Amino acid sequence: ASADIITVVVDDGVYQPARIKIIAGEKSTLQFFRKDFSPCAETVLFPAFEISEELSLEVNKLIELPPMSAGEYQFHCPMKMYIGTLVVE
Secondary structure: OOOOEEEEEEEOOEEEOOEEEEOOOOOEEEEEEEOOOOHHHHEEEEHHHOEEEEOOEOOEEEEEEOOOOOEEEEEEOOOOOOEEEEEEO
């Protein structure tokens, strides 16, 4: 259901999970939880939607995503060391 919140843990240089399935045409909410001290983990970008969010350590951060058309969209840190993919279908 669209009310489901998907939690993404930022730790050890990766997003977990790194591939996230989302239903096309529905709003979705991701919850990021940053455990990684690396400064690179501080920011997550969704370039396709011009979303940039700061992630504080050990704090749940909700990010609302607009309805998307089917396809794959990347999200990543500013240096692209952490990379995740939204799989919209």
